Amino acid sequence: MTLVLVLTVGVLYGCGVYLILQRNLSRIVIGLAMIGHGANLLLLVAGGRAGEAPIAGVGEAPFADPLPQALALTAIVITFGVSAFLLTLAYRSWMLSQSDEVEDDVEDRRIAEKTLERRGR
Amino acid sequence: MTLVTLPIVIPLLAAAISSMLGSFPRVRRWLGVVALLANTVASVILLTRVADGSIHVVHVGNWDWPLGITLVADPLAAIMVAVSAVMLLAVLVYAIGSPKTEDTFTFFHPVYLILAAGVSASFLTGDLFNLFVAFEITLTASYVLITFGGAREQVRHGITYIVISLVASSLFITAVALVYAATGTVNMADLSLKLAEIDPGLRAGLGALFLVVFGIKAAIFPLFFWLPDSYPTAPSPVTAIFAGLLTKVGVYAIIRTHTLLFGESGPSTVLLVIASLTMIVGVLGAIAQNDVKRILSFHIISQIGYMIFGLGLFTVAGLAATVFYVVHHIIVKTTLFLVGGLIEERTGTASLRYLGGMLHLSPVLAVLFLLPALSLAGIPPLSGFVAKLGLVQAGLEIGSYPTVIVSLVVSALTLFSMTKIWAGVFWGKPEAVRVGDQGRMRLAPLMLAPTVFLVAASLAFVVAAAPLYELGRTAAEALIDPATYISAVTQR
Numbered sequence: 001m002t003l004v005l006v007l008t009v010g011v012l013y014g015c016g017v018y019l020i021l022q023r024n025l026s027r028i029v030i031g032l033a034m035i036g037h038g039a040n041l042l043l044l045v046a047g048g049r050a051g052e053a054p055i056a057g058v059g060e061a062p063f064a065d066p067l068p069q070a071l072a073l074t075a076i077v078i079t080f081g082v083s084a085f086l087l088t089l090a091y092r093s094w095m096l097s098q099s100d101e102v103e104d105d106v107e108d109r110r111i112a113e114k115t116l117e118r119r120g121r
Numbered sequence: 122m123t124l125v126t127l128p129i130v131i132p133l134l135a136a137a138i139s140s141m142l143g144s145f146p147r148v149r150r151w152l153g154v155v156a157l158l159a160n161t162v163a164s165v166i167l168l169t170r171v172a173d174g175s176i177h178v179v180h181v182g183n184w185d186w187p188l189g190i191t192l193v194a195d196p197l198a199a200i201m202v203a204v205s206a207v208m209l210l211a212v213l214v215y216a217i218g219s220p221k222t223e224d225t226f227t228f229f230h231p232v233y234l235i236l237a238a239g240v241s242a243s244f245l246t247g248d249l250f251n252l253f254v255a256f257e258i259t260l261t262a263s264y265v266l267i268t269f270g271g272a273r274e275q276v277r278h279g280i281t282y283i284v285i286s287l288v289a290s291s292l293f294i295t296a297v298a299l300v301y302a303a304t305g306t307v308n309m310a311d312l313s314l315k316l317a318e319i320d321p322g323l324r325a326g327l328g329a330l331f332l333v334v335f336g337i338k339a340a341i342f343p344l345f346f347w348l349p350d351s352y353p354t355a356p357s358p359v360t361a362i363f364a365g366l367l368t369k370v371g372v373y374a375i376i377r378t379h380t381l382l383f384g385e386s387g388p389s390t391v392l393l394v395i396a397s398l399t400m401i402v403g404v405l406g407a408i409a410q411n412d413v414k415r416i417l418s419f420h421i422i423s424q425i426g427y428m429i430f431g432l433g434l435f436t437v438a439g440l441a442a443t444v445f446y447v448v449h450h451i452i453v454k455t456t457l458f459l460v461g462g463l464i465e466e467r468t469g470t471a472s473l474r475y476l477g478g479m480l481h482l483s484p485v486l487a488v489l490f491l492l493p494a495l496s497l498a499g500i501p502p503l504s505g506f507v508a509k510l511g512l513v514q515a516g517l518e519i520g521s522y523p524t525v526i527v528s529l530v531v532s533a534l535t536l537f538s539m540t541k542i543w544a545g546v547f548w549g550k551p552e553a554v555r556v557g558d559q560g561r562m563r564l565a566p567l568m569l570a571p572t573v574f575l576v577a578a579s580l581a582f583v584v585a586a587a588p589l590y591e592l593g594r595t596a597a598e599a600l601i602d603p604a605t606y607i608s609a610v611t612q613r
Contacts, residue, residue, distance in 0.1 A: 020288065025280065032287050039294040046302035068301065071250055075294055078257045082290075085264055086283060089276060096273045102280060107350065 005045050012038030024100045025090045029083065036079035043072045124170065125179045125194045127163035128202050128241035131156055136234035143227060150217055153230045157210040157237065164206040164241075168199040174595045176609035178247070187308035191610055193247035196596035197444060201244045201373055204448050207578070208365050208455050209237045211571040215459055216358035218567025219466070226269040236262035236362070243370045247610055249300065249307040252374065253293050256338070260286050263367060267355045274354045282351035289337040296330040303327065310610035313381050313603055328383030332375065339371030341429060342399040345422045349406060352421075353414035353471075357462025360414060364421055365455035369447055372428050376443065379432060380600040392433030393524050400426030400531040407538045413461045413471040413546065416538055417454070420497065423531060424450050430528060431512050434519050440597035442511030445590055449496070449504040452582065456493045456575040460486060463564055463572060464546060473542070477549030483564075487547045492576050494543065498536035504582045511590070 012034050019031025047068030052059040054066040094100055135156030142149040171177055177194040180186060194202075213233060239259030246252050264286070268279035301307055303323060304315040316324055333344070340348040348368070352360050379392070403423025410416045428450070431443030463486055464479065465471045480487045496503035509532060516525040582589065599605060 016291075020284070028284055032284070032291070035288075035291045036294075039291050039298065042295060042298040043301070046298040067307075068298070071297070071301075071307075074250075074254060078254070078261075078290075082257075082261060082264070082283075082287060085261070086287070089268060089280060089283065092271055093276045093280060096276060102277075 002045060002049070005041055009038045009041045009045065012041065023102055025093060025102055026100055028102070029086050029090055032086070033079065033083055036075070036083075040072045040075050040079075043068045043075065123179070124163060124167050125177050125192050125245060126181070128160055128167070128206065129192075129238050129245065131160045131163065132234045132237035132241065136231045136238065139234055140228070140231040149230050153213055153234060154210070154217070156234060157206065157213055160237065160241075161203075161206040161210050164199070164203040167194055168203040170194075171196050171199045172592060172595065174599055174605075176599070176606060178610050186611055187306055187311040190251045191247035191308060191310070192245045193309075193606070193610060194245055195599050195606055195609075196592065197373075197376070197600060198244045200444065200448060200592065200596060201369070202241050204451050205240050205244070205366050205369075206237075208362065208451060208575075209233075209240070211575055212358050212362045212365075212455065212459070215361070215462075215568050215571045216356075218565040218570075219356070219358055219462065220565070228265070229269070232262050232265045232269075236266065240366055240370060244373060247309050249309055249312065250297055251307075253290070253297060256293065256370070256374075257290060259367065259370060260290070263363060266359045267351060267363070269359075270356070272354075278351040278354045281347055285337060285347040289334055292330065292337075293334045296327065296334055299330070300327055308610075309377075309381055310607045313607055316382055324383065328378070331378050331383065335371045335374040335378065336395075337371075339368050339375055339425055339429075340422050341375075341395055341425055342402050342422075345399065345403070345425075348422060349410075349415055349418040352418045353412065357414075357458060357465060361455045361458035361462065364417070364458050365451045368421055368425060369451055372425060372447060375429070376432055376440075376600065380440075381603050381606065384435070384603075386435070388435050388519055388521060389433050392429055393521060396426045396430035396433050397524050397527040398426070399423065399429060400527055404531045404534040404538065408534065408541070411473050413464060413473065413476075413542055414458070416542060417457050417461060420535065420538070421454060423535065424454070424497070426531070427509070427512060427528060430524055431515060433524070434515050434521060435601070436515060436519060437594065437597045437601055438511070438515035438518060440600050441590065441593040442508060442515050444593035444596045445511055446508040448589070448593075449508045449579070449582065452575060452579045453493045453496050453505065456572060456579060457490070457497065459568075459572045459575065460490045460493070463489070463568060466568065467564060473545035476546045478547075480547040485569075486564075489572055489576055490547070491543070493579060494539040495536075496579060498539050499532045500536070502583055504579055504586070507583065507586045507590070 016031045016035035016038060019027045019034065022028065047065035051062040051064040054063040135152055139149050139152050142152065171194055174196060179192040181190045181192060216229065236259055239255055239262060242255035243252060243259060246255055264283050267282055268275050297307060300312065303319055304312060306312055306315060337344045352363055355363065400423050403419050403426060407416045407419035407423065410419060428443050428446050431439040431446060461471060467483060467486065468476060470476060492503070496505040499505040499509040509528065512528060513525055
């Protein structure tokens with residue numbers, strides 16, 4: 001079970017990184033969400049083996065480690081909020097430029113223009 | 122002992138109330154100012170309590186250590202909280218005076234107060250996962266502040282900033298998960314004990330991962346590229362507080378993790394090399410720029426190099442110089458950005474191509490710019506000189522000559538690029554100034570007052586340099602020997 005989880009974490013991180021390296025903003029958002037899910041699963045894996053529900057006085061040991069679950073829950077909430085913000089920003093960007101692509105860096109554009117000017121001379 | 126929680130609780134409560142006061146802008150302003158004033162008072166009292174080197178600890182919710190979240194106020198954390206509280210207050214007054222900031226954005230006050238709470242929480246926390254949460258609080262507020270208004274440039278640069286920060290946050294979670302898998306705890310004092318027992322290779326790997334995470338936030342070489350791109354597009358008060366505080370939260374986290382969790386004894390070559398490269402690349406970038414805010418943004422990077430330099434030496438003298446440098450930098454950098462904002466307010470542009478002759482138009486602004494600019498370059502007797510002298514002395518003691526030479530050359534280049542702003546903005550004929558429709562003939566007094574106050578504060582900082590340096594030394598001694606920190610946290 002742990003091996004399956006570890007492999008899933010790897011696949012999620014891999015796909016996420018690939019998507020972040022794309023130019024389309026929607027893909028970047030999805031990529032970030034995938035890495036976020038990967039990180040949450042990794043937190044669960046970090047908690048060790050699965051066990052009984054960790055409620056005092058109920059059930060028998062070995063219990064599952066409750067802390068990573070609490071951490072993952074916090075991380076999920078944060079990822080959720082930030083993803084929502086990023087989506088609205090992506091929508092705003094689409095409204096302004098009518099395209100989903102992340103625009104060029106201003107500095108890069110300036111350098112590129114200068115190089116073209118030099119060549120023109 | 123509740124004093125430790127106040128710098129987090131006050132701004133957070135005020136933010137909650139402030140968000141409900143949408144139809145009372147005047148009340149909201151006063152609430153923000155009063156809350157941050159109370160925050161400043163609480164932080165300064167906290168600082169006086171720990172100034173003797175003692176460490177105040179609060180176990181939130183009274184959970185037994187190491188189960189709950191721990192808040193720890195050691196001298197370094199208290200210094201950072203106090204300085205940032207003063208900056209947050211000054212910049213809030215500036216923002217209230219600045220016509221563009223409040224009018225375009227109704228939620229400025231609550232978001233700003235949340236940022237204040239997040240910054241305090243990052244400094245005071247003694248728990249690695251809680252540090253992540255504090256970072257997220259700060260960053261989420263900063264995402265909103267950097268893109269508010271929603272202009273095209275802001276959205277474009279805001280997206281870079283947010284995506285980079287989110288990647289760093291994902292790495293942070295990953296690093297926390299790996300540390301938890303290796304040690305079974307996220308409490309920093311507990312980690313300090315348990316990380317010492319694990320395989321040194323694994324420990325070094327985890328340390329490197331954290332260095333990358335905090336390096337992105339602190340904008341060290343080679344992870345700085347996002348900063349000069351995203352900072353200058355935000356409104357001046359926002360840029361000023363980001364420049365003063367946000368990268369320093371990253372630097373603080375690097376200092377904390379390096380001294381408490383992943384420290385070795387003796388100087389760290391990796392950090393010294395990173396420091397040198399950060400200094401050089403930052404200042405070279407600044408020289409190539411043509412816009413006041415962009416020049417200043419590149420200088421942030423170069424200055425971060427100096428802070429990492431002191432940490433890399435890993436001696437009491439080096440760390441004391443770093444602490445002094447961080448405080449000096451927060452004050453001076455915030456002031457310079459506020460002056461940059463005033464120049465923009467006065468003329469309608471921040472580009473050196475269109476500016477000139479401000480010396481005749483506004484001699485006050487010239488003085489306000491000159492003092493922090495010379496301080497940044499390290500001209501005696503200003504605070505930058507004291508900070509750099511401390512670093513150079515500490516470097517020579519250890520015999521780390523290459524980094525010392527780099528730091529001296531870089532400060533000469535800093536002076537060069539400051540004279541570039543000076544020549545471009547203040548010298549020349551006043552006719553050259555385009556006072557467009559955006560430019561205003563008189564500066565708002567509420568914008569001028571905090572700027573003057575901060576310049577005066579940086580001068581007072583020089584006068585009181587000796588006791589403040591002593592304070593830095595106390596903080597450094599507490600950092601270099603984590604035993605006091607650990608024993609303060611482990612026994613209630």
